[in-house]
Amino acid sequence: DKGNFRHFMLKEIFEQPSVVADTLEGRIVDNQVYIETLGDNAAKVFEQTEALQIIACGTSYNAALVAKYWVEHYLNIPCLVEIASEYRYRKTATIPNSLFITISQSGETADTLAALSKAKGEGYLASLTVCNSPASSMVRESDFTLLTRAGTEIGVASTKAFTAQLVSLLLLTISIGKAKGLDKETEHNIVKALEHLPSEIQKALDQAGDIDKLSEAFAEKHHTLFLGRGQQYPIAMEAALKLKEVSYIHAEAYAAGELKHGPLALIDKDMPTVVVAPNDNLLEKLKSNIEEVRSRGGSLFVFADKSAKIQGSDGITVFPVDSSYNVTAPIVYTIPLQLLSYYVAVIKGTDVDQPRNLAKSVTVE
Ligand code: F6R
Numbered sequence: 001d002k003g004n005f006r007h008f009m010l011k012e013i014f015e016q017p018s019v020v021a022d023t024l025e026g027r028i029v030d031n032q033v034y035i036e037t038l039g040d041n042a043a044k045v046f047e048q049t050e051a052l053q054i055i056a057c058g059t060s061y062n063a064a065l066v067a068k069y070w071v072e073h074y075l076n077i078p079c080l081v082e083i084a085s086e087y088r089y090r091k092t093a094t095i096p097n098s099l100f101i102t103i104s105q106s107g108e109t110a111d112t113l114a115a116l117s118k119a120k121g122e123g124y125l126a127s128l129t130v131c132n133s134p135a136s137s138m139v140r141e142s143d144f145t146l147l148t149r150a151g152t153e154i155g156v157a158s159t160k161a162f163t164a165q166l167v168s169l170l171l172l173t174i175s176i177g178k179a180k181g182l183d184k185e186t187e188h189n190i191v192k193a194l195e196h197l198p199s200e201i202q203k204a205l206d207q208a209g210d211i212d213k214l215s216e217a218f219a220e221k222h223h224t225l226f227l228g229r230g231q232q233y234p235i236a237m238e239a240a241l242k243l244k245e246v247s248y249i250h251a252e253a254y255a256a257g258e259l260k261h262g263p264l265a266l267i268d269k270d271m272p273t274v275v276v277a278p279n280d281n282l283l284e285k286l287k288s289n290i291e292e293v294r295s296r297g298g299s300l301f302v303f304a305d306k307s308a309k310i311q312g313s314d315g316i317t318v319f320p321v322d323s324s325y326n327v328t329a330p331i332v333y334t335i336p337l338q339l340l341s342y343y344v345a346v347i348k349g350t351d352v353d354q355p356r357n358l359a360k361s362v363t364v365e
Pocket of ligand 1 (some may be wrong): 157361
């Protein structure tokens with residue numbers, strides 16, 4: 001039932017404050033992360049874990065890429081991320097004492113399942129799945145399960161399942177960290193950020209009308225470039241994937257530092273550039289990337305923190321995002337970008353909930 005919403009995609013985007021609350025429910029006790037279902041056995045494995053190998057496809061792969069930034073930053077252990085269809089067919093080398101992790105909304109994606117089954121002979125400590133479907137093959141075949149609790153997702157383009165994956169992966173990062181001596185203060189800071197997340201997402205949703213207006217600038221375009229740096233780079237990738245899927249506009253994401261290495265050649269007045277600006281030590285670098293695009297006649301749409309002080313001007317439209325915690329900023333910035341894809345698709349009149357050629361669950365390769 002779509003309720004008052006025109007499409008399931010929009011309904012599911014708007015469900016995200018409550019989805020995130022559900023994902024967190026019962027997993028934070030006295031300012032500490034405790035995932036009961038993982039239990040003591042998982043804690044023993046986490047204690048021995050010296051590296052992670054994450055495998056997924058599509059949107060779930062983008063979630064894995066964000067997790068890589070968190071894991072290497074907070075846990076100081078290597079986190080390898082690979083697309084399932086690549087991992088399954090090549091000769092791989094396993095880092096000793098590593099944990100194999102799959103991420104999947106459906107729990108039935110053929111390539112991810114095949115990668116899991118391959119991994120069983122590759123000497124990992126154990127397998128863990130971050131999954132949205134409790135009764136799925138992925139859950140059955142994995143040693144440990146962390147359920148994302150996004151509820152049933154009907155729109156083919158994944159939205160709420162993605163944010164629930166990110167929240168789950170942050171909880172998992174802390175859980176592994178706790179077994180490996182992560183300090184209490186870091187844990188409390190991340191917990192605080194997670195507790196504020198539902199209201200931050202709500203604030204982003206309250207800006208939907210402004211995004212709707214902004215989307216008009218994209219509807220007539222054939223190509224769009226998305227730029228990000230650091231943990232926002234995978235968010236730029238996810239935004240590009242979403243726009244492609246539902247609006248059929250060609251979109252590409254680049255790490256902003258790669259601009260000079262090729263994509264700058266594409267910039268002209270017909271190629272809008274969307275920038276996901278973090279409010280951290282990379283902001284200054286990003287500002288010069290913005291200037292590189294602007295000076296070549298490209299129009300820019302910059303999603304930036306209110307405090308980032310990026311001025312709108314000729315060719316630069318700034319869209320303010322309210323996100324007070326660096327660690328969870330990728331999740332907050334996801335919201336306006338999902339809305340952007342949605343509204344562009346609506347203007348273009350595509351079948352938003354069932355984009356052409358796509359299936360919700362990819363059970364064949
Ligand atoms: C994009 C999308 C797909 C899925 C991918 C993996 O919006 O939905 O890219 O993310 O097919 O599916 P799961 O997560 O079910 O393994």
